[in-house]
Amino acid sequence: MSTVPPPSPKSQEPVLQPELLQVGSVEDEPCLRADAARNRARLLEAAARLVAEHGANGVTMEAVAAAANVGKGTVFRRFGDRTGLLTALLDDSEKKFQAAFLSGPPPLGPGAPPVERLRAFGCALLRRSVDQLELQLAAEPSPDRRFSAPPRRVLLSHIILLLRQAVPEADCELLARTLMEYLSPVLVHHLTRQCGMPMERVEAGWCYLVDRVTATSDQSRSAQLP
Template sequence: MSTPLPPFPKRQEPSEEPVPLELTSRPDGPQLRADAARNRARLLEAAARLVAEHGVANVTMDAVACAASVGKGTVFRRFGDRTGLLMALLDHTEQQFQAAFLSGPPPLGPGASPVDRLHAFGCRALRLTSDQLDLHLAAESDASRRFNSAPYRVRFTHVAMLLREAVPTADIELLAQTLMGYLEAALIHHLTRQRGMTIERLEAGWYDLVTRSACPVERG
């Protein structure tokens, strides 16, 4: 059984861009030994191949162990459980996304207005999640884990920081959580696959939501 993650802080007050966090905790520390790193890469390569060939539903710890020619215990030691394995599969894309919104070119990265950055952030997040929707749905099935995961915390902190610049008098934590809810994989699945909406429509909706949230109309 995996160790419960620490509770999500009630309120975050980031004064600067957060440092990117890793998707999954690694039992042997941030710096893996060379052989451990090779084994991890081989396991993830096998898991990615299974996803491509058979779909996410058929990616089990047993299947990955067999595909990588290792014992099942090795997979459990490396990733903890199936959710940890699936989260690790999303790691590469997430790390690239984090680098882009933390230090990449504007409007996603620094240099644009906070509202323009929020617009760009949500549209990129929608595209990334849509491209790997089944994997996100499987990896994020445990809501309590999802909201306490490293990528969620990094994204949330980034959105909260931009909102604090744009609307400093707002309840930043609640507003940031509301915007983050729009980017949930389950909602994207419902809107695109069950309601037949295009990703372009979702992007337009995000643009409108951010504009209304961060640039409220003044009332006389």
């Protein structure tokens, strides 16, 4: 297991190790009773069918309960609210993505230089957002939870780790939060759907941003010279 370097003096907020964070709730652990696990799988299967047939807007707690032939209270007890249900739908994809950047092959996984990994990380996350955009937008946390949702904290911690390896003298936590906003599904929707930008341009913008953020002071001054 990799070890995250200690937080820089500039931050008052501890940085969590990505591999220690969970995507779902504690109820997602293997200790679920067999019947509860089957019920959860049946509810998620029903929700996935609704997304495929009607889009993410067709996924309501009532609709999922009807499709799974259970009471509405069962769905609320299992997932809490609609955001919790949609987040659970994304859970498998999230875990696979985490495995890829934590222990998969380079450049996304360990073994490549940190800047190269950071480029690959952003491009992979952008592509995943485009592939699941409607569901990603529907599962977007409310404003009071947006920056504290466990999956987002995992991604943020990974960016901080790579920045600390690439530019240890920088305020890596602040830079990481800025970079995270470029990868937001809301911005991806605006750029690709509303502005009509091709993904190639969006990915190139990410790589350019990473290169500028990780440039040393000397490199930055050189880039400004005529």
